[in-house]
Amino acid sequence: MKDLWNCLKEANKPIVLYGMGNGADKIISVLNRYGIKISGVFASDGFVRQKVFHGFNVTDYKTAKETFGDMIVLVCFGSSLPDVIANIKRIADEQELYAPDVPVYGDVLFNMEYAILNRGRLENIYNRLADDTSKKVFQNAVMYKLTGRIDYLFECETPCDEVYQNILKFNDNETYFDLGAYRGDTVAEFLSVVSDYNKIVAVEPDLKTYNKLCVATESVKNITNVNACVSDIDGEIKFEMNGSRGSTIGKGDGIINSVTIDTLTKMNIPTYIKMDIEGAEALAIKCGENTIINHKPKMQIATYHRSEDLFDIPEMILSLRTDYKIYLRHFPSLPCWDMSYYFI
DSSP states (O other): OOHHHEEEEEEEEOOEEESHHHHHHHHEEEEEEHOOOOEEEEGGGGGGGTTTEEEEEEHHHHHHHHSSOEEEEEEOOOOOOOOHHHHHHHHHSEEEOOOOOSSSSSSSSOHHHHHHHHHHHHEEEEEEHHHHHHHHHHHHHHHHHOOTTTTTTOOOOBBBBHHHHIIIIOOTTOOEEETTTTTTHHHHHHHHHHOOOOOOOOOOHHHHHHHHHHHHTTOOOTTEEEEEEEOOOSSEEEEESSSTTEESOOOEEEEEEEEHHHHHTTOOOEEEEEETTTTHHHHHHHTTTHHHHHHOEEEEEOOOSSSTHHHHHHHHHHHHHHTOOOOEEESOSSSSOOOOEEOO
């Protein structure tokens, strides 16, 4: 079996990018590494506006179809919006379409060579998964990463409600650490599925986003909002603030407070931790060891930022406690985002 990149090397059709921005930059970088040339770029109708991207005039899909006819389309952006995904499906009905998997952070590409190198680790985690749905998500995620075929993701989607009903099963005395609280959307989600709770600690590093979090949660009882990043140190750390989910620790010109999970636990012992912290999950786990070992909180940990997350994160948790049950779920989105491990 060949991975997507090696198949594209042998393609006879013109290769056209759908989308611009950081995702397209990363995909072009990988294509260049493999010596693969693209023929054009198109965008959704509202984003064309006579733009030029990497030397190509950006057109709409209709113009791209008139220009290239039968082509290979590479989706270069992510979305969970139903209308956007529906449009991608419409294009996929007409063209050979892929959504290449490139890491949000780091340079490690999940290609066939990488999968073979880490086959043992992947198999070990697969065998530890607690239910058939988790195993289906794991298998499909690996196949998607290798092939870029979006049908693998559609086949393993689950609704959020299923997680709350069948996995997390909150009671009325939860202490919730929302690490990477963004604008309060996951706080609101938690509140929608509990009738009562003990405490919420919401941590968000980006100052603009943190201010929006404070506004969104000003009427929420028993909540403490913390403007800091969660990492492996207590103190100050470099931080790139951009007011989006893509804010990054360890780079940029900004300086922000950093806090560890174990330090947060000194004030409140969590029963549930949600961790979606833009590729810093492994760092946070390193200094959350005492919390995990001594208190065994339920945990939801994002596993889509780095290629190694698929096996690194569960390996780290199992090295601390072997009695966790591990579940894996993917919520509707393209590419393989909104995928998390659940440790119960």
